[in-house]
């Protein structure tokens with residue numbers, strides 16, 4: 001194809017491997033710090049076919065002293081100018097920077113270094129600035145080439161028009177025997193295809209017309225040459241003055257795989273005329289256009305892949321996603337992640353619960369407690385350390401702080417509050433404070449989705465049980481005895497079109513008919529000095545109990561969150577000893593299985609039972625009369641209760657029933 | 673099962689063939705030490721008009737005693753594709769991704785998307801007749817994550 005126009009060159013684009021930024025960040029922080037003087041780096045381009053426009057790649061090995069030795073890749077020496085401020089980055093003289101880089105190429109031509117190392121004819125500059133607080137990386141690549149050197153194009157064609165297959169095979173054999181560090185630019189004899197290193201131009205000065213001027217090309221467009229030919233022209237003009245103004249035959253080597261065979265079929269013969277005028281280039285061009293096609297820098301944010309906190313969050317989420325992909329495709333992880341959890345009590349149970357919640361990917365956890373970390377705590381309470389005791393830190397705050405140390409992605413807060421209790425009179429002087437505390441607790445409950453009752457006293461559970469019910473929250477409860485535990489979900493209130501199925505041998509209790517922690521208790525809190533197996537008067541427990549109960553109460557909460565009926569999910573209570581819930585029972589379960597009402601465990605026999613109890617109409621915490629009293633009288637009602645728990649018994653009619661025997665424990669013995 | 677010695681041997685063999693084919697596989701890391709070296713290749717690919725760089729690594733998994741294929745995908749600005757983006761690019765949408773996970777690279781100690789090695793051992797037994805089970809395995813599982821070995825590699829199996 002005869003043409004009489006100027007040869008067009010396809011510029012390089014930049015391609016940055018992620019490992020480059022990792023290394024760059026490391027060097028900036030540990031070595032260069034505020035240094036701006038420029039750092040030598042390596043880039044690489046490939047002469048093996050791809051469907052892409054030519055690019056120079058940089059990666060972590062770019063910072064090595066010696067360039068990587070990779071078959072098919074040619075090294076280019078470049079320079080990185082990292083600025084300390086965005087102003088320095090913006091104000092930097094870009095024309096000057098690329099000219100300096102071009103002048104260096106020129107130096108390497110006239111001082112002869114390019115003769116031995118032809119790769120020095122190529123170069124690149126990177127101007128950069130990193131905002132390492134935001135992980136924003138600004139950068140601009142330049143690939144210097146003289147601005148005013150043009151080639152008048154006569155012919156550009158596939159070499160297959162010129163050579164037969166045997167000749168191309170011979171060319172490839174000779175080419176592959178050439179060292180990688182000589183493949184950038186070299187000479188090929190036109191008759192017998194002998195290849196000579198570039199330095200031979202000096203000796204062959206008078207017979208250069210017998211040679212093709214050859215180069216490895218990163219460009220695969222059959223109509224254009226790659227960028228590297230520009231600087232090659234400059235070199236030829238300098239060393240081969242006889243070629244000035246003359247027609248020169250170039251070979252653009254492009255390696256491709258054709259039907260499984262390495263081939264030079266895509267290589268080009270370019271016949272073009274060098275200009276006559278020659279001198280040191282005045283101006284150099286080559287700054288890369290950005291993604292908008294403008295002459296300007298690019299910016300990339302790498303927070304998600306460099307910021308360790310983001311890496312931790314991604315890893316935690318991914319772990320849960322694997323569970324979803326492999327085992328539970330229908331699990332709603334977002335629902336769990338977004339669940340706001342309030343932990344009332346930051347002791348053994350609170351610590352265990354928080355950790356298991358973290359494991360499930362919960363991100364919002366609030367702690368409430370009224371004591372400080374004591375010396376006996378850290379060995380049993382998994383969020384505390386010895387230092388916390390020495391510092392006398394409030395438990396809620398210490399738990400919140402330490403949870404963040406375990407996983408910075410969590411939003412944890414601690415509140416130092418003493419929850420007001422029935423039968424603990426409020427004096428004139430503490431009235432205002434008590435009111436504030438009640439308001440604060442109410443707000444915390446209103447703001448949360450799931451409330452965990454994990455305190456070490458029975459009385460302190462009364463107020464949050466009531467508030468959780470009134471504000472429609474999921475309330476879960478864990479209580480410990482010496483070697484026993486109780487884990488339960490409180491019943492919810494309201495109506496639902498829940499068409500729950502009965503299962504033979506089981507009694508089914510809908511979620512809105514389930515009882516609360518106090519439903520099984522015949523007496524009001526406040527005078528609980530008598531022994532109870534599951535009461536909180538007993539703070540001596542087998543150390544494993546809190547871990548077991550803490551884990552169970554979270555797993556129960558997660559199951560509720562995954563049940564389509566949520567807190568309305570029914571519980572099944574075994575009526576016949578032989579009855580079993582099996583796969584095909586029409587049980588209203590969730591993807592994680594059945595939802596019991598409560599779990600009672602006995603470490604002395606290593607057994608666990610799953611009793612379910614209906615709400616008790618005279619319950620001192622969840623019965624309608626109590627809820628109604630709070631709704632109408634609010635704090636005034638609460639205050640009466642705080643001052644005398646007898647109020648509760650009177651209101652619910654418990655006083656008259658006081659003589660009745662405690663028959664609720666039957667549930668438990670029955671089901672064994 | 674494949675012990676480290678065998679793994680390295682097959683690795684070198686594959687690398688030599690790659691050099692002949694100019695296929696771009698390189699051995700990186702420390703070759704002398706156990707579980708110190710791995711095979712790596714970068715594959716540029718256009719996706720929705722953007723250049724993406726697939727970086728494939730064949731590493732050795734000590735606990736399973738099998739090879740493991742890891743990869744990461746980058747844009748030209750160095751940013752890394754997240755797992756969901758990778759899944760989209762690889763055309764997994766809608767299908768459960770049973771074996772793709774993210775694990776720390778045993779040599780680089782950075783997270784890589786990884787085809788989980790739990791089933792690899794069975795597969796390796798299956799291709800025990802191959803002279804290079806590493807290549808047989810890689811040519812079988814590679815395509816699931818966009819890595820297609822050239823037919824010429826079959827000459828060493």
Ligand SMILES: [Zn+2]
Nearest residue numbers: 516519619622
């Ligand atoms: Zn109740």
